[in-house]
Amino acid sequence: MPSHPSWDDLDEFLESDDFASLATITLKGGAVLRDVAGIFEEPGMSAAIGTFEQDTTRPTFLCKWSDVSAVRRGDLFVIPDDAGMLKNYEAHKTPARTGDGMAVVSLEPSL
Known part of the structure; x- marks a missing residue:
């Protein structure tokens, strides 16, 4: 059974x-x-995935697996930027489980 991260309470x-x-x-x-709730990472930065990092040019959203287990490629994410403006993204693929109760969703800008 996967162990939870040291912070234990994901919420x-x-x-x-x-x-x-x-x-x-x-x-x-x-x-x-x-x-x-999740951690939005901008393109070109390192996206934390479990115990390792992945360099990516796509935006990513790190969140609880239970919140995004139904997400599939093409589903729409609306996420505010630092200025509060809403930005639209589509899931690039099915969320990747990190093994600690979390998942990372690779996103792409949606027009």
Whole structure:
């Protein structure tokens, strides 16, 4: 069974008052997942995935696996930027589980 990270309480770790962002996710079937807390990483930066890092040119969203287990390629993510402007992204592929209760979703800008 996967172990949880040292912070243990993922909701506390992903508190939006600190550094997490709140995304609204619309699945292709029409279901809307609101206020999914996660860490949004800009393109070109290192995206933390479990115990290693992956260099990527795509934006990523690190969040609880249980929040995004239904996400599939093409699902829409609306995430505010640092200035509060809403930006649209699509899931590039199915979320990757990190083995610690978290998942990383590779995103691409949506027009």
